[in-house]
Amino acid sequence: MKGIYACWVAMTIALAACSEKGKNNQKEYFPMEEEELPVVAHTVSMDGEELLVCELDLLKDTVDLPLSYWVENVQIIRLDGSDEALVGMGPVYVSDNYIMVGRHQSTPCKLFRKDGTYIGNVWSIGQGPGEYTMVYDAQIDEKAGHIYLLPWNAKSIYVYSLEGEYLKDIPLNKKYEDLVVPKGLFKVDAEKNRVAMVLLPFDYLPVVAWIQDMEGNVLHEVKDDHLKLKPDFSNEVLSTKYSENLDVQIFTFWEMKKDTLYHLKMDNGELSPRFTMDFGKRDIMMHTYHEFCRHYLGTLTVPKQVGDNMYSATNETYFMVDKETKKGTFFRVRNDFMDGSPIPHMPWHFKEGYYTELLEPSILKERIEKSLKENQGMEPERREYWEKLFSSIDEDDNNYIFVGNLKTEY
Numbered sequence: 001m002k003g004i005y006a007c008w009v010a011m012t013i014a015l016a017a018c019s020e021k022g023k024n025n026q027k028e029y030f031p032m033e034e035e036e037l038p039v040v041a042h043t044v045s046m047d048g049e050e051l052l053v054c055e056l057d058l059l060k061d062t063v064d065l066p067l068s069y070w071v072e073n074v075q076i077i078r079l080d081g082s083d084e085a086l087v088g089m090g091p092v093y094v095s096d097n098y099i100m101v102g103r104h105q106s107t108p109c110k111l112f113r114k115d116g117t118y119i120g121n122v123w124s125i126g127q128g129p130g131e132y133t134m135v136y137d138a139q140i141d142e143k144a145g146h147i148y149l150l151p152w153n154a155k156s157i158y159v160y161s162l163e164g165e166y167l168k169d170i171p172l173n174k175k176y177e178d179l180v181v182p183k184g185l186f187k188v189d190a191e192k193n194r195v196a197m198v199l200l201p202f203d204y205l206p207v208v209a210w211i212q213d214m215e216g217n218v219l220h221e222v223k224d225d226h227l228k229l230k231p232d233f234s235n236e237v238l239s240t241k242y243s244e245n246l247d248v249q250i251f252t253f254w255e256m257k258k259d260t261l262y263h264l265k266m267d268n269g270e271l272s273p274r275f276t277m278d279f280g281k282r283d284i285m286m287h288t289y290h291e292f293c294r295h296y297l298g299t300l301t302v303p304k305q306v307g308d309n310m311y312s313a314t315n316e317t318y319f320m321v322d323k324e325t326k327k328g329t330f331f332r333v334r335n336d337f338m339d340g341s342p343i344p345h346m347p348w349h350f351k352e353g354y355y356t357e358l359l360e361p362s363i364l365k366e367r368i369e370k371s372l373k374e375n376q377g378m379e380p381e382r383r384e385y386w387e388k389l390f391s392s393i394d395e396d397d398n399n400y401i402f403v404g405n406l407k408t409e410y
Contacts, residue, residue, distance in 0.1 A: 361399070
């Protein structure tokens, strides 16, 4: 096992080295210099803060961008292949030294070290203390030595050790004894004894967001009635959890209304609007907003029926706006670290400063094989890396994780 692990570390380093070469070739993917992009947004002053408004009619051209435009320090991590470590296609949470793959069907959340070594389950599925069935949001807090899980229809956040053992609950909003969070996003700052919470604001709920301490005592709350929605679990609460505050959007699937990305401020509980779109005379489409260091990214989609009472978002289009210059464009993105294939739902892969993809071994093999066949001029070092990885993959392996850091300058 030690020899295999050493070989695997060498492979991840090789991929990072190849990606460094790719960064020098960004212009071939980005045909227009950024200074040539049009101004597509303006600012509006609201309560002493600036809201950036993108005008859809001003977004014209589409540019091709590599994933390396935003991502660096990439690794492909082979997860432990023992039976108890097997994971499904759940959400992925990453910290400096840990990876957690979220619950999938009857499998609880699985915890790994960053090298893929299996640590154990994060407690278990069920109805008892610390047990869960559906998890909507989670956070790995290495500094405090905790993992936090927020189930659907929750009255508390569950707290676990970094070995997956249940420790305690953080009660949610003691001000309203009967409050149940249908869906929600949170951010825990254990050092400052604060928890930020934004919930899916069904119209019967007394509050939209709040800041509390770790005992559930409310310090600040937000009751904005204009955000409230009819009870519908097809709606979502979205965040890249990029900033020191909690960046958040209330996404509506059926109710086509203009949404806004907000910051819930950890210090004073203000819900501050930061970014939105002016659709002009066009019909409002389904849309999401995502915040990076330098840019706001967004998606535009239309709903399509795919079965009885089943719908999905189709014709997904991406756009980006520079926060400072207010210039922007539509864009397409390809994974230049691997086979150059398009990335569906690209902004959704970013969370807390990381980009992640969970890959089944058969899919990873297909993508490597495609890359080797279609790129005959591939650098020898890069070809050697992919050939070694290809030959090492068994289709009975556990899933693999493609992970990289979000660049702080983008």
